[in-house]
Amino acid sequence: MKKEPMLNQTHQKLTKELEHLKTVERSTIAKIIDEARALGDLKENAEYHAAKEKQGMMEARIIELGDLLSRSHIIDPSSLTHTRVCFGSTVELLDLDNDEVITYTIVGSQESKPALGLISIFSPLAKALMSKTGGDEIEVTLPNGMKCYEINSVCYKEICIKE
Numbered sequence: 001m002k003k004e005p006m007l008n009q010t011h012q013k014l015t016k017e018l019e020h021l022k023t024v025e026r027s028t029i030a031k032i033i034d035e036a037r038a039l040g041d042l043k044e045n046a047e048y049h050a051a052k053e054k055q056g057m058m059e060a061r062i063i064e065l066g067d068l069l070s071r072s073h074i075i076d077p078s079s080l081t082h083t084r085v086c087f088g089s090t091v092e093l094l095d096l097d098n099d100e101v102i103t104y105t106i107v108g109s110q111e112s113k114p115a116l117g118l119i120s121i122f123s124p125l126a127k128a129l130m131s132k133t134g135g136d137e138i139e140v141t142l143p144n145g146m147k148c149y150e151i152n153s154v155c156y157k158e159i160c161i162k163e
Helices: 008-040 046-070 123-130
Strands: 003-008 071-073 087-093 101-107 119-120 139-140 143-157
Touching: 003 008, 008 046, 008 071, 071 119, 101 123, 119 123, 123 139
Parallel strands: 003 071, 101 119
Antiparallel strands: 087 101, 087 143, 139 143
Protein backbone atom coordinates (compact mmCIF):
# COMPACT_ATOMS: atom_id res chain seq x y z
CA MET A 1 0.00 0.00 0.00
CA LYS A 2 1.58 3.23 -1.21
CA LYS A 3 1.55 5.97 1.45
CA GLU A 4 0.21 9.34 0.33
CA PRO A 5 2.19 12.21 1.91
CA MET A 6 0.18 15.38 2.45
CA LEU A 7 -0.09 18.53 4.49
CA ASN A 8 -2.43 18.59 7.48
CA GLN A 9 -4.63 21.24 5.82
CA THR A 10 -5.13 18.95 2.80
CA HIS A 11 -6.01 16.01 5.04
CA GLN A 12 -8.58 18.14 6.86
CA LYS A 13 -10.08 19.39 3.57
CA LEU A 14 -10.42 15.85 2.18
CA THR A 15 -11.90 14.59 5.45
CA LYS A 16 -14.52 17.37 5.38
CA GLU A 17 -15.36 16.59 1.75
CA LEU A 18 -15.81 12.89 2.55
CA GLU A 19 -18.01 13.66 5.56
CA HIS A 20 -20.14 16.08 3.47
CA LEU A 21 -20.62 13.49 0.72
CA LYS A 22 -21.64 10.82 3.23
CA THR A 23 -23.93 12.92 5.43
CA VAL A 24 -25.44 15.54 3.09
CA GLU A 25 -25.06 14.56 -0.56
CA ARG A 26 -26.09 10.91 -0.17
CA SER A 27 -29.46 11.81 1.34
CA THR A 28 -30.02 14.64 -1.15
CA ILE A 29 -29.46 12.35 -4.12
CA ALA A 30 -31.62 9.62 -2.55
CA LYS A 31 -34.52 12.11 -2.30
CA ILE A 32 -34.04 13.18 -5.93
CA ILE A 33 -34.06 9.52 -7.04
CA ASP A 34 -37.22 8.82 -5.03
CA GLU A 35 -38.96 11.88 -6.51
CA ALA A 36 -37.91 10.91 -10.04
CA ARG A 37 -39.02 7.30 -9.48
CA ALA A 38 -42.47 8.59 -8.42
CA LEU A 39 -42.86 10.23 -11.84
CA GLY A 40 -43.45 6.81 -13.40
CA ASP A 41 -41.82 5.03 -16.33
CA LEU A 42 -38.08 4.79 -15.53
CA LYS A 43 -37.06 3.92 -19.11
CA GLU A 44 -37.66 7.47 -20.34
CA ASN A 45 -37.18 9.32 -17.07
CA ALA A 46 -34.21 11.68 -17.65
CA GLU A 47 -34.29 13.02 -14.08
CA TYR A 48 -34.02 9.50 -12.67
CA HIS A 49 -31.11 8.52 -14.96
CA ALA A 50 -29.26 11.79 -14.29
CA ALA A 51 -29.68 11.32 -10.52
CA LYS A 52 -28.49 7.69 -10.70
CA GLU A 53 -25.44 8.79 -12.72
CA LYS A 54 -24.69 11.52 -10.17
CA GLN A 55 -25.09 8.97 -7.37
CA GLY A 56 -22.60 6.64 -9.07
CA MET A 57 -20.03 9.41 -9.46
CA MET A 58 -20.51 10.46 -5.84
CA GLU A 59 -20.09 6.90 -4.55
CA ALA A 60 -16.91 6.55 -6.63
CA ARG A 61 -15.57 9.77 -5.06
CA ILE A 62 -16.43 8.47 -1.57
CA ILE A 63 -14.44 5.29 -2.28
CA GLU A 64 -11.54 7.31 -3.72
CA LEU A 65 -11.42 9.65 -0.71
CA GLY A 66 -11.69 6.76 1.74
CA ASP A 67 -8.76 5.01 0.09
CA LEU A 68 -6.68 8.20 -0.09
CA LEU A 69 -7.29 9.08 3.55
CA SER A 70 -6.53 5.53 4.70
CA ARG A 71 -3.11 5.79 3.01
CA SER A 72 -2.44 9.39 4.06
CA HIS A 73 0.76 10.28 5.85
CA ILE A 74 0.53 13.78 7.30
CA ILE A 75 3.85 15.60 7.21
CA ASP A 76 4.67 18.94 8.82
CA PRO A 77 7.43 20.26 6.54
CA SER A 78 8.30 23.04 9.00
CA SER A 79 9.65 20.36 11.36
CA LEU A 80 12.16 19.04 8.77
CA THR A 81 15.70 20.41 8.31
CA HIS A 82 15.65 20.96 4.51
CA THR A 83 19.43 20.75 4.23
CA ARG A 84 18.60 18.22 1.51
CA VAL A 85 15.52 18.18 -0.73
CA CYS A 86 12.58 16.51 1.00
CA PHE A 87 8.79 16.85 1.26
CA GLY A 88 7.95 20.53 1.63
CA SER A 89 11.30 21.82 0.38
CA THR A 90 11.37 24.87 -1.86
CA VAL A 91 14.08 24.33 -4.45
CA GLU A 92 15.57 26.99 -6.72
CA LEU A 93 16.92 25.45 -9.91
CA LEU A 94 19.10 26.80 -12.68
CA ASP A 95 18.20 25.35 -16.09
CA LEU A 96 21.65 24.59 -17.53
CA ASP A 97 20.35 24.79 -21.12
CA ASN A 98 19.02 28.36 -21.01
CA ASP A 99 20.17 29.84 -17.65
CA GLU A 100 16.55 30.27 -16.55
CA VAL A 101 15.99 30.15 -12.79
CA ILE A 102 12.85 28.33 -11.66
CA THR A 103 11.50 27.54 -8.20
CA TYR A 104 9.45 24.52 -7.15
CA THR A 105 8.06 23.30 -3.85
CA ILE A 106 7.73 19.54 -3.30
CA VAL A 107 4.20 18.64 -2.11
CA GLY A 108 1.79 15.70 -2.10
CA SER A 109 -0.08 14.67 -5.23
CA GLN A 110 -3.33 16.21 -3.89
CA GLU A 111 -1.60 19.59 -3.46
CA SER A 112 0.26 19.60 -6.77
CA LYS A 113 -0.26 22.65 -8.99
CA PRO A 114 2.74 22.85 -11.35
CA ALA A 115 1.65 26.23 -12.78
CA LEU A 116 1.98 27.62 -9.23
CA GLY A 117 5.34 25.92 -8.66
CA LEU A 118 3.90 23.11 -6.51
CA ILE A 119 5.05 19.73 -7.84
CA SER A 120 4.07 16.26 -6.66
CA ILE A 121 6.63 14.26 -4.72
CA PHE A 122 5.83 11.46 -7.22
CA SER A 123 6.72 13.55 -10.32
CA PRO A 124 9.89 12.69 -12.24
CA LEU A 125 11.52 16.03 -11.34
CA ALA A 126 10.76 15.71 -7.61
CA LYS A 127 12.02 12.13 -7.59
CA ALA A 128 15.29 13.28 -9.20
CA LEU A 129 15.62 16.10 -6.65
CA MET A 130 14.99 14.09 -3.48
CA SER A 131 17.94 14.02 -1.05
CA LYS A 132 19.99 16.38 -3.22
CA THR A 133 21.51 19.59 -1.85
CA GLY A 134 22.58 23.01 -3.11
CA GLY A 135 25.27 22.80 -5.81
CA ASP A 136 24.20 19.34 -7.00
CA GLU A 137 23.39 18.83 -10.68
CA ILE A 138 20.65 16.53 -11.89
CA GLU A 139 19.54 15.13 -15.23
CA VAL A 140 15.91 14.20 -15.54
CA THR A 141 13.70 12.96 -18.38
CA LEU A 142 10.58 15.13 -18.54
CA PRO A 143 7.69 14.97 -21.03
CA ASN A 144 9.47 17.58 -23.20
CA GLY A 145 12.79 15.70 -23.13
CA MET A 146 15.97 15.48 -21.08
CA LYS A 147 16.68 18.48 -18.83
CA CYS A 148 19.76 19.36 -16.80
CA TYR A 149 19.50 21.51 -13.67
CA GLU A 150 21.80 22.79 -11.00
CA ILE A 151 20.29 23.21 -7.55
CA ASN A 152 20.91 26.79 -6.42
CA SER A 153 19.24 26.44 -3.03
CA VAL A 154 17.07 24.23 -0.82
CA CYS A 155 15.00 25.74 1.97
CA TYR A 156 11.63 25.72 3.70
CA LYS A 157 9.05 28.39 2.96
CA GLU A 158 5.51 28.27 4.29
CA ILE A 159 3.31 26.46 1.78
CA CYS A 160 0.11 28.21 0.81
CA ILE A 161 -2.40 25.95 -0.94
CA LYS A 162 -5.04 28.01 -2.71
CA GLU A 163 -8.49 26.47 -3.10
